[in-house]
Amino acid sequence: MNIYANYDLKNQNTFHFSVKARFFIEVRHASAIPTLRQDALLSSLPWQVIGNGSNLVLDRDLDCVVIKCIYDEIHIVKEDADSVWLSVGSGCNWHDLVIYTVDKGWWGLENLALIPGTVGAAPVHNIGAYGTEVQDTITRIQSFDLRDGARIELRRNECNFAYRSSIFTQALANRVLIHRVTFRLRKQATPNLMNEVLNARLLDQYESIEHLTPRQVCDAVIAIRNKRIPDPDLLGSAGSFFKNPFISSTHYHSLQAQYPDIPGHKTPDGHIKVPAAWLIEQVDWKGKRIGDAGVYDKHALILVNYGKATGKEILALAEQIREDVINKFSIALEKEVVTI
Ligand SMILES: Cc1cc2nc3c(=O)[nH]c(=O)nc-3n(C[C@H](O)[C@H](O)[C@H](O)COP(=O)(O)OP(=O)(O)OC[C@H]3O[C@@H](n4cnc5c(N)ncnc54)[C@H](O)[C@@H]3O)c2cc1C
8 A cells, every 4th residue: 555645646637637635545455444544634534536537627635535446457257158257456447458358359348448547437437438338348346435444346237327427426426445347248249330430430441340350349449539539648638528418309309490400319218419529519619728728629528738727727618618508509518527
C-alpha cells in the first residue's frame, strides 16, 4: 500500500487538472480497508475511489482520502469448449485487457477497444461503444465496503445495468471498492457490427466479413477512434462529456417538424435517443473555445483542456452549452462525467 499526503492529482486524471488530494492511497488488497480504517484521521475524512480519472472533472482540492486499487492480475477461472471466464483485477488497464483477449481470439470486448481507464471503473458507468456495452460480458463483480471492508459480491443481474449507469452509480455510489470483475468471453461468435460506421469500415477493408477475427474488429475500432477522439495524453478530456438524451416520441416529432434532419434512434420502451453531439453542433459550439476550455473540433461531445483550463472553467463551458441546448430544443443534457 502507498500513502501520499497533499498529493497533486494532475497525472491521475485525463483532463490533467492540477488539484490536490489530502491523501492519495494506492491499495492492492482489500484487507487494506480495515487497516486504514483503524487510523483515526483517515477514518474521519470522506473517501473517494478513483481509477485512471478518465471520467472525472476535478474542480477543487479534495479534502478527502482518494483511494485507487492497483491490483491488476488476470486469471482464467473456468473454461469450456464454448467460453472462457476471466477474473480481472480492477487496476488492470482496460485497453490492455481488450488487447489481451483479442490476441487470444476471444470475442466480447473487441468493440470496446481504446476506452481509457481501468477494469474496476468499467462496470460503474457500464462503458459502451460501437453497439456494445460491458454489461454484455460481465458475470460477477467482487467489491468491498469502504466502511469496514466487508465483501460484497454481485452477479450481473444484481448490478442494475442501464445506459451509462449501474448499482455503482446508484445505491452503491462511492460505497464500495470494486476489486475484481469476472467476464465471460466466447471462443466463437458473430461480430457485433450493429454500428454503421464500424460495419462500413470492415466491409470496405475485407472481401468478406464472415470470417473476421476479434483482432480485426478491434483494429477497425482503434482506427475509427483514432480519427475522431483525442488521445488524452496529448489533449486533456474525459471523452463524452454529456450522455445522449432520451426524449418522448411526441417531443421528438415536434422537433422533427422544425428540424427535419434531427437524428434519433427508437428505444424498446418507445423513447427516442438523440445524439448529444448533434444538438451541440446545432447550437454552434463545435470547435469553439473560451480560453483553454474548448469543444473538440472533430467531435462536439468532447470538451477539451487546451492547456491550463481548470475544472471550474470546463464546468462553466458545459453549463453554457447545456443552457443553449435547453433554449433551442427543450432538452436538458445530463453530464456523463463525474464531478467530485
Ligand atoms: C478520450 C476518452 C474516450 C472515452 N471513450 C469512452 C467510450 O467510448 N465509452 C465510454 O463508456 N466511456 C468512455 N470514456 C470515459 C471513461 O474512459 C470511462 O468512464 C472509464 O470507465 C473510466 O475509467 P477510470 O478508471 O478512468 O475511472 P475514473 O474516471 O477514475 O472513475 C469513474 C467512476 O468510477 C468509479 N470507480 C473507479 N474505479 C473504481 C473501483 N475500483 N471501484 C469502485 N468505483 C470505482 C469512480 O468513483 C468514479 O465514479 C472515455 C474517456 C476518454 C478520456
